[in-house]
Amino acid sequence: MCGIAGIYNFTSESQDLEVLKQFTDSMEHRGPDGSGYDFLNNDRLGLGHRRLSILDLTNAGHQPFHYMDRYCMVYNGEIFNFGGIKANLITKGYTFRSETDTEVVIAAYDCFGLNCFEQFNGMWALALWDNQKKQLILSRDRYGVKPLYYSQFSQSFAFASETRAFKFLRGFNRQIDERNYEITLKNNYALEGIGYTIFKDIFQVLPGHYLVIDETKSIQQRRWYDIRERLKPTPSDYKKQSNKFYELFRDACRIRLVSDVKVATALSGGLDSSSIYSTVFDILNTENNQRTNKDSQLAVSAIFPGLENDERQYVEKVIDYTKGNIEWVTTDTENLTEDIERDTELFDGISNAPITAISAIYKGMRNAGITVSLDGHGVDEMLYGYLYMVYDLWLEAVKEQNAREADDNALTLSGLYSPAYQESKKLELKKISQQSINAISRIKWRLKKIAHLNKMETLNYIPINLPPLSDKPYDFSSYNIKNRILFYEFFQNSLPTLLRNFDRAGMMNSVEIRMPFLDYRVVEYIFSLPFKSKIGNGFTKRILREAMSKKMNEEVRKRTYKVGIASPFENWATHYLKNWFELKIKKLKVDEQQKYLNLLNQFYNTGNMKLLEEIWYKLNLELIK
Numbered sequence: 001m002c003g004i005a006g007i008y009n010f011t012s013e014s015q016d017l018e019v020l021k022q023f024t025d026s027m028e029h030r031g032p033d034g035s036g037y038d039f040l041n042n043d044r045l046g047l048g049h050r051r052l053s054i055l056d057l058t059n060a061g062h063q064p065f066h067y068m069d070r071y072c073m074v075y076n077g078e079i080f081n082f083g084g085i086k087a088n089l090i091t092k093g094y095t096f097r098s099e100t101d102t103e104v105v106i107a108a109y110d111c112f113g114l115n116c117f118e119q120f121n122g123m124w125a126l127a128l129w130d131n132q133k134k135q136l137i138l139s140r141d142r143y144g145v146k147p148l149y150y151s152q153f154s155q156s157f158a159f160a161s162e163t164r165a166f167k168f169l170r171g172f173n174r175q176i177d178e179r180n181y182e183i184t185l186k187n188n189y190a191l192e193g194i195g196y197t198i199f200k201d202i203f204q205v206l207p208g209h210y211l212v213i214d215e216t217k218s219i220q221q222r223r224w225y226d227i228r229e230r231l232k233p234t235p236s237d238y239k240k241q242s243n244k245f246y247e248l249f250r251d252a253c254r255i256r257l258v259s260d261v262k263v264a265t266a267l268s269g270g271l272d273s274s275s276i277y278s279t280v281f282d283i284l285n286t287e288n289n290q291r292t293n294k295d296s297q298l299a300v301s302a303i304f305p306g307l308e309n310d311e312r313q314y315v316e317k318v319i320d321y322t323k324g325n326i327e328w329v330t331t332d333t334e335n336l337t338e339d340i341e342r343d344t345e346l347f348d349g350i351s352n353a354p355i356t357a358i359s360a361i362y363k364g365m366r367n368a369g370i371t372v373s374l375d376g377h378g379v380d381e382m383l384y385g386y387l388y389m390v391y392d393l394w395l396e397a398v399k400e401q402n403a404r405e406a407d408d409n410a411l412t413l414s415g416l417y418s419p420a421y422q423e424s425k426k427l428e429l430k431k432i433s434q435q436s437i438n439a440i441s442r443i444k445w446r447l448k449k450i451a452h453l454n455k456m457e458t459l460n461y462i463p464i465n466l467p468p469l470s471d472k473p474y475d476f477s478s479y480n481i482k483n484r485i486l487f488y489e490f491f492q493n494s495l496p497t498l499l500r501n502f503d504r505a506g507m508m509n510s511v512e513i514r515m516p517f518l519d520y521r522v523v524e525y526i527f528s529l530p531f532k533s534k535i536g537n538g539f540t541k542r543i544l545r546e547a548m549s550k551k552m553n554e555e556v557r558k559r560t561y562k563v564g565i566a567s568p569f570e571n572w573a574t575h576y577l578k579n580w581f582e583l584k585i586k587k588l589k590v591d592e593q594q595k596y597l598n599l600l601n602q603f604y605n606t607g608n609m610k611l612l613e614e615i616w617y618k619l620n621l622e623l624i625k
Contacts, residue, residue, distance in 0.1 A: 001372075001512035002063070003030030003050040004074040004148075005160040006127050007169075008136060010217050014043035019170045024048030026168040027161055029346065030076075030507045038064040040072055040129050045136065047127060049074040052510055054372060057260055060098035067106040070131050075102050076161055077124030077146045078514065080255040083291075085119055109137075114210060117224050121255070121520060125205070127159060136213040142225045142520050143378070144207030144496055147503055150219075151201050157213055159205075162504070163197055164348035164624075175200045176621070183464055184350045185617060192500055193492035195221070195469040198350060206470055207496070223472040227491065230524045238546070241533055245525060246547035252519035253279045254289060256374060263296035263514075264370040266361055267326070268565055269314030271541060271548075271556065272376030272385075276516055278552035280374060281322040298370065299326045302361045307571055308418075309563050314556055321553040329364035331357065336572065337580040344623040346508040347501075351620065352613050355505055357567035362509040371511055377498060378517040381490040382526045383534045383541040385562065387416045389485050390540065396481045398433055406433040411538045415560030422561075482531050490523075573603070573612055584619050592618075 005024040007015060020037050028035075031050025038047050049063040055078070064072050079085070082101035085108055090096075094107045101122075108116040109128060114137070123145035128137045138159060140148050150159040153172055160166065166174045177200040183190050184198055191197060195204040205211060208225030235241050253276060257263055265277040277299055283289070284297055299319065304310040312328075319326050332339060336356070343359045365373055384390055394409035410429035414422050476487040489495060506513040516522070526534070526543070533543050539560065548557050573581070578600075585596045596615055603611040 001030075001052045001054055001078065001507070002074075002076045003027030003161045003165075003507070004063075004076045004125065004127060005048040005165055006074065006136075006158065007046045008041075008157040008213060009044045010155045010157070010215075012042075012044070015039050015046040016170075017046075020046040020048050023158070023160065023165055023169045024050060026165045029510055030161060032510050034062065036063050036074075038066075038072060040131065041134065045129060047072060047074045047129065052371060052512060054078070054259055054261055054512060055101055056099040058098075061100045061102065063102065065100075065102045065106065067103060068110060071106045071110065071128060072131070073102065073106050073126060073128040075105060075124065075126040076148075077122060077126070077141065078512070079105060079120045079122035079124065080258060080519075081119075081121040083258075114224065117210070123514070123518070125161065134214060137210060138205050138213070139210040139224075140205045140207055142208045143490075143518050143523065144204075144499055145503070145515060145518055147500060148205040149197065149202055150205060150211070151203070152217075152219055153201060157217075157219070161507075162348060163199055163202055164346065166199070166202055174202070176625070181350070181621070187464075188350065188352060189493045189497045190464045192496035194464065194466060194473075196466055203469060207491075209470060221470050223470055226472065227487070227524070227527060228474075230520075231528045232524070234525065234528050234530075238533060241529060242543060242546040245522075245543050246551075248519070248521045248525055249275075249516065249544075249547065250279055250283070252516040252522050253374070254283050254287070255519075256514040256516055257283065257289060257292045257296060259293055259296070259372050260291070261371050262293050262298070262369060263372040263374060264298040264300050264327075264365055264368070265374045266365075266376075266513075267299040267301045267315055267318060268376070268563075269301070269311035269318065269556065270376070270562065270564075271544065271559060272379050272517065274314075274318045274376075274552055274556045275544060275548050276374050276376050277318060277324070278322055278548070279516075281324050282551070297322075297324045298368065299324055300329060300361060300365050300368065300370070300373070301326060302329045302357060302364075302565065304357075304568050304571075305330070307568050309566065309568055311563055314559065317553045317556055327364060327368050329360055331360060331568075331572075333572075333576050336576050340577075340580075341623060343505075343508065344620060347504050348624050349500065349504070350617065350624075351501065353567045353569040353616065354572075354620075355501060355567070358502065358505040358565055359508060361565070362506045362511040362513075365511050366509045373506060373511055373513050375502065375513050375515050376517060377502060377513075377515050378490075378495060378523070379526075379541060379544060381495045382486060382517075382523065383544060384412075384486070385540050386489070386494070387413065387562070389489065390416060390535070392485060393482065393535070394429065394433070403433065408536055408538075412535060412540060412560075415538055416540070416562050419561055486527070486534075490527075569612065569616070570607070570609060578604075581615065581619075584622070585615075588618070588622070 027050050031052045033053040034051035036049045047064045064074050066072050079101040082104040086104045089107050096103050123141045125140050125146040125148035149163050180198045195206045209221045209223050267273050267277050301315045303312045339356050340354045343356045347355045390413045394413050397406035397409050410433050414426035417425050476484050599611050599615050
């Protein structure tokens with residue numbers, strides 16, 4: 001796991017080492033264990049690398065990595081099935097001088113060409129120079145776990161693992177794109193899934209795509225992975241579905257334990273991370289896997305004592321079940337303002353609250369000597385894990401006058417609320433379902449009676465209308481609403497942004513995050529399952545709950561109330577940040593100061609979080625400029 005960078009001059013001008021180093025070393029936090037810089041193609045191409053050592057801790061893993069006197073690559077990620085690929089390549093006559101997956105990636109490219117990506121089970125962003133073809137290939141994993149940004153400017157092409165690196169690229173004037181910034185303020189998730197950023201002329205290599213850069217200077221992203229072509233029949237029997245799911249999920253956890261350093265689990269106390277930790281713990285205690293650090297049974301959990309989003313009681317149930325070890329992480333309120341400023345500047349994006357509570361988890365891991373974390377991201381988007389997704393299912397059932405489905409969705413939806421409100425919410429929703437089935441024209445009026453739901457707008461599941469960067473952009477508009485919700489959330493809305501956020505939160509603390517639920521075998525299997533296997537009978541994520549029966553704490557397995565990992569921003573603002581807010585606002589332009597001071601006073605008088613969000617957006621922007 002690393003930070004990569006590169007600059008390609010289309011003119012005959014040679015590269016400057018100091019320019020490449022400054023560009024690359026701005027990402028030192030992604031790779032504190034070493035650095036490397038190389039010039040190729042008559043010094044017109046410079047490749048830079050910052051290393052976080054996880055596989056083959058020797059100098060044999062140094063990058064940029066040269067192979068066969070033809071290839072040179074910088075690479076960020078892990079190919080978890082590289083052992084099997086390597087064994088196959090050896091039978092074809094390939095030899096290897098390291099124990100890295102990096103060398104296997106290059107050899108696979110030499111053997112299979114661009115089709116090699118289909119063999120990889122992992123997460124990656126890479127740049128590979130083919131000296132024979134005089135081509136630079138950039139590639140990104142199927143679902144975009146690892147980031148890769150690029151820009152074409154002034155007869156040059158540059159790429160890096162972070163948008164922040166472009167602040168340090170000499171000759172590049174990094175500016176906010178006002179249109180994209182305004183889009184982000186309306187929807188934090190809008191840009192990431194379609195490859196745009198809030199910065200002018202900085203784009204992403206899209207998940208499941210590659211670029212080929214050569215003397216023609218043309219930049220066209222080509223899709224190499226398409227979920228629409230990967231769906232397949234599944235067993236009709238629910239128990240067989242569950243057994244197959246567990247088989248895939250367990251193996252996804254197993255291969256993500258391959259590491260020459262310790263691995264820990266980020267444990268929240270929810271179903272997803274608890275399933276991973278319980279499975280990992282069982283694997284480590286029952287299987288003898290090669291190249292797995294046996295001292296990888298640590299759980300790390302962020303807690304917020306006295307606050308509503310504290311999940312310690314559920315985490316303790318998981319730990320009691322496994323008898324494993326845990327490291328508790330609490331917010332360092334004494335240094336909160338300094339942490340917020342540092343984290344926001346390194347985050348280099350716009351969010352509706354500071355990323356510090358998330359960053360603290362990985363900071364705690366690093367302090368405990370951990371550099372690899374197993375996290376539970378991705379399954380919510382595939383199995384209706386968010387309240388607003390179930391809300392839209394319920395509303396659609398009401399509109400379609402499907403009373404049975406509306407009642408079932410109402411039961412599931414109510415379970416996502418805090419236990420204190422679940423029963424009243426269930427009765428409220430069912431009553432509205434029944435009354436509205438034959439009075440569709442009055443739905444909107446009746447919905448306003450639901451205090452927690454009337455603030456929501458049903459999503460159309462249509463992405464922002466910006467020019468597509470892909471040769472084959474995803475379009476799920478023709479799918480029925482049940483499928484459209486899942487495909488849109490996973491590929492274009494919430495998941496791409498979540499992956500960006502956690503990548504930056506982990507890597508700003510030099511911690512790699514691995515995600516078993518994003519194993520492509522698991523993803524393709526879940527998307528192939530019928531609707532009733534994903535949600536129903538009062539539960540989201542049905543197939544996961546069924547698969548984990550008798551394999552984890554029962555109360556956590558059946559727990560429906562979802563908290564999620566987020567900063568307790570209202571509490572912070574009220575107790576720790578008032579002076580900091582005022583100080584930062586007084587550094588704004590004179591004509592803006594009074595506006596934001598008034599908003600701050602209104603927030604403290606009313607507790608209206610929309611006001612706090614507006615203030616934060618402004619300060620967030622100032623901290624990343």
